Amino acid sequence: MTDRPHRPETIAAGALGFEDAASGAVIPPIHPSTTYIRDPDNGYDRGRVYARADNPTFDIPARTITELEKGADTLLFASGMAAATAVFQALDPGDHVIVPDVMYWAFRNWVHGPATRWGLRVEGVDSSDTDAVRAALRPGETRLVWLETPANPLWTVTDIAAVAELAHEAGAWLAVDSTVATPVLTRPLELGADIVMHSATKYLNGHSDVVAGTLTAARKDEFWSRIKAVQTQQGGILGSFEAWLLQRGLRTLFARVRWQCAAAMTLAERLSAHPQVAEVLYPGLPGFRGHGIASRQMTGGFGGMLSIRVKGGTQAAIDTAAHVGVWRRATSLGGVESLIEHRASIEGPTSPVPGDLLRLSVGLESPDDLFEDLGQALNRASRQG
Template sequence: MTDRRNRPLSPATRLAQALKYVDERTGALVPPIQPTATYARDADYGKRRDFIYRRDGNETVELAEAIIADLEEAEACLLFASGMSACHAIIDALGTGDHVVVPEVMYHGVLAEFRRASALGRLEVSHYRAADLDDLRAQMRPGETTLVWVETPNNPDWDVTDIAAAAAIAHEAGARLVTDCTATPPCATRALEHGADISFHSATKYLGGHSDVTAGALSVRETGAFWQALAERRMLHGTVLHSFDAWLLIRGMRTLPLRYARQSESAMKIARHFDGHPGVARVLYPGLPAHPGHEIAKRQTGGQFGGMLSLVIRGGERAAIDVARGCALFYPATSLGGVESLIEHRKTVSGEGFRVDPALLRLSVGIEEADDLIADLEQALARVTG
């Protein structure tokens, strides 16, 4: 007879119980916040644990990292004070003159960092069309390219890149593959299983889920010299995640599968409703069967396509801004993955120099009733487009 007590636990169960955390001294089920900035050594002047100073991390951060590593099936995870600080650590750890390949369309902050490194002569940067594996392959320099960056689905067009195929292309050329799957967190997409070397997430978004923390996570299949370089930069730059933010992140992750399932379901309902709508030129959402990356997204997410979609509004940029302004339930705010729904005119936020349709509105669908959100968008569209 199978001992049911030893059966493997699902990721949702492990998340809900924060890896079955129990305080050994008190029996408390909620992890504590460790705020100390420094640690006393023992009587022999040895380290009591791995921590000696706040920039090394602490127990609260360590637990949050362990939860993410478990969810990603990673060897290790590092948490940073923001998604951008995590991305900057990767860029900073690359060697001077290294060749990297990144998408033409991706999160504008990270793209700006690569452009800055290129302008300073730190890196050679080539660009490929997101989701176009032939173009990715054409940009590679075997033996010279050191890093390939994949964002999937990419922000804000939601094109889908086959991670396994991209990993094969990168590895064949001797490069590492970094994936940004922030829009499809590891309860849906575990990029390391598909061959990625480093999985990046802006933990500010779905992992935290409550718009009250900024954080970035880097998880790896294997630790090594590059991993140590990332940890060293985090320590020297002082960009480790703060204790209270780590505690908020742990709290948020315990409900991640529930939130994400609800957001995916509602986003699908909204996408279907506005697909073919007279006021909407295009709906960009991988969950729609007509989306070019639908089958890849289905395979990589297990059919949970996420809460992010974009609407291209008929009437151009002014009409799109007016629709965003006319919404009563959607907050006109930047970010994604929280429990409240957000609407953003992407061109206004990303500014000039980033390729985005001027009539594109990016939606982050929260956990509200989907029919209420649809009615809100309908009334805003009716005011603008008639």
């Protein structure tokens, strides 16, 4: 490899400057082997023992993400849920943890379900309210504060630096789910977080063809060693091909996210004036509650995700999603295709999401086509009502 460049766009696009020494290839290879030859003395001088922890295909995507996040180490997992739950599984029974009221629904269900049955004391707060976080912290008892910002699907924004200071004063670690912001827009470790998590299924891969998760640590401390042990012992790792697809997706990360941010901003502004839209939830809008904080901790854009609340209520929102053509009715986000989803139907009766809300993941299509398609669907649903 050549010397590592310093600008993040070049780090991502160049796969850390990879060049194959034998062939001159610029594309990193896939290593499917599950095991490695021992040395004659029964040792492993080449550093590889077994693929659950030592797959060379992990090296470039893990190092790339570490460099982009300006961290000390990165672990790759089989999914975002595997990555997130590993952090909680590294805690001790009886530890007090704080989580947001608004967060990815599957993980919210897990932390208030299995995590509590394993003995963790889980407390939900409005994490966008720094005073609420301060009031919930129990010095000497709170071991972890978990944030998601912007938070899916209301896109509430939390002040990472302010919460980091509070968490550390109380003796707690701070972990941030930065899936929506990506390292293109926000680097939580630079704002004081100890761990940053990504559902790499989304923007890091960006092509809707890999399920993956990542954790990056600010430092290799005792807690990080615990997390690594959880990953290795429980085996929630990527396969070789999935790791290779992840590093392929990382090479276009900056180009994709910047386009999606610009398109999402255009749509947010235009949808705000649509007669069938009651409200647009997007951190880039000046009237959005968390806009000021987002402006400080998100650089270069406000993300490719927004939500709209449809006039006419739940049925009008469902009917709108039924009449789109360019948008795809599907779960997930961060891919090249634009997705629309009625979240309350997915999340069920315990969801904090209003029934009139539609979540929008902006892809790489023309913003004009996306607006015209959604506009006709909104108008058609209004006439049906």
